[in-house]
Amino acid sequence: MRDRISYLFSRIFIGRCGFDELSRFLMASVPVPLLLSMLLRKTAGGYISMFFFAVSMVLFVWSVWRAFSSQLYNRKCENDHFLSSSTYHSVSDTVxxxxxxxxxxxxxxxxxxxxxxxxxxxxxxxxxxxxxxxxxxxxx
Ligand SMILES: [Zn+2]
Structure with a gap:
């Protein structure tokens, strides 16, 4: 059963970018604005909450869109740029x-x-x- 699921997943991502470091980072960032959205629900008529909710959705959609993108070269360039950034280094060092x-x-x-x-x-x-x-x- 587990082999079948992992087989299906590997089939889905043939010719696709998959969840590289940048996509995983984006996905892992989703809870941060989502939590802020929940905490600030009653502030400023809910507009700040809506903003943070939108940010979390953008991060989620961006991450999934990258994973399913078939423009491998462009996605690889973005990922390489991310891997050489100070953000990635400080996050991975902390982890x-x-x-x-x-x-x-x-x-x-x-x-x-x-x-x-x-x-x-x-x-x-x-x-x-x-x-x-x-x-x-x-x-x-
Ligand atoms: Zn020293």
Whole structure:
């Protein structure tokens, strides 16, 4: 049954762009304006709420439209542009840090703002920044 469903999905996306990083990012962004829309329902006669609802729908439709687009070259260019953007880097770095929070602690170098990763539970240690050489003592 599960194989049949994944087979059907793979058939649907033949010759289509599919959900690349940009489409997944757009889809993952949908709840943000949607939540704002729900929270601001009673503000300014509901117009702000309607605006945020429209934004969330645009993100949703844009994401699905990209996934089903057969203009692969154009979609790939958009995705490459997105992957080289600072938005993608900061989001993916944050996701990576959150997924490693159980095993590691993250500190920011006070001099060069580089993220530094150290294992948890090592007590008080001195951290040397590999980029600028600044060092500080902290608890892990
Ligand atoms: Zn540094």
């Amino acid at each position: 990576t840090r959150l997924s490693q929070m159980k095993e590691y602690r993250f500190f920011r170098c006070r001099t060069c703002r580089t993220w530094l990763r150290v294992p948890r539970g090592k007590g008080k240690i001195r951290i040397d920044c590999p980029k600028c050489g600044n060092s500080f003592i902290t608890k892990t």
